[in-house]
Amino acid sequence: MARFKRILLKLSGESLAAGAGFGIDEQRLADYARQIKEVHEMGVQIGIVIGGGNIFRGLKGAQKGFDRVKGDQMGMMATVINSLALSSALDTEGVKNKVLTAIRMEPVGEFYSKWKAIDAMEQGFVCIFSAGTGSPYFTTDTGSSLRGVEIEADVMLKGTRVDGVYTADPEKDPTATKFSDISYTEVLERNLKVMDLSAVVMCNDNNLPIYVFNMDKVGNLKRVMDGEDIGTLVHK
16 A cells, blocks of 8 residues: 555656756656656556756746746746656556646646646546746745645655755765654754745645655655655654
């Protein structure tokens, strides 16, 4: 039996680029789709938010002179591109799915609502939530927290390229040590870069646990659902 019944899976757009640093790596995309299929076949209801950093990041655009609102809107469109790519990869794997957008853009995707999403998941569809919150000045981290709370997920699974939460960035500090679990409060007090501040606060306020793990290692998503301790749980 799966560890969780309904999950919000947060995927990194930058990870989707794999080693290229930009764009979409077809092998990484296919690996993600197969891992999602494995968990879907366990009967888990799945909602997904994927970032857009492999294509465009609004805040970086603003630093280069873009209007912040337009830059964030460009970032939202980047998440739609990634969502459509993931949808296509899931189609190839035979997994029913829907792309729901926070901004109206039919026929690209259906306009998001909580009840539409829950109904679709209960019917066996994987739901991919794109365009962030639909508003500027919010990241996909905050969008993930919002969608996770709205769809009443049991947990947010944050798939990254590291295997959990560390005392410091393990890619820069070889002395960094990993937490097996940690409270939201300690994450905030230590200023650990798990997610954006607003996203962590929202999860804390609504008691939505966050499980951070390495999604880029094939098979890890199923290991999480099987109850293996391969990441870090952030909770009250």
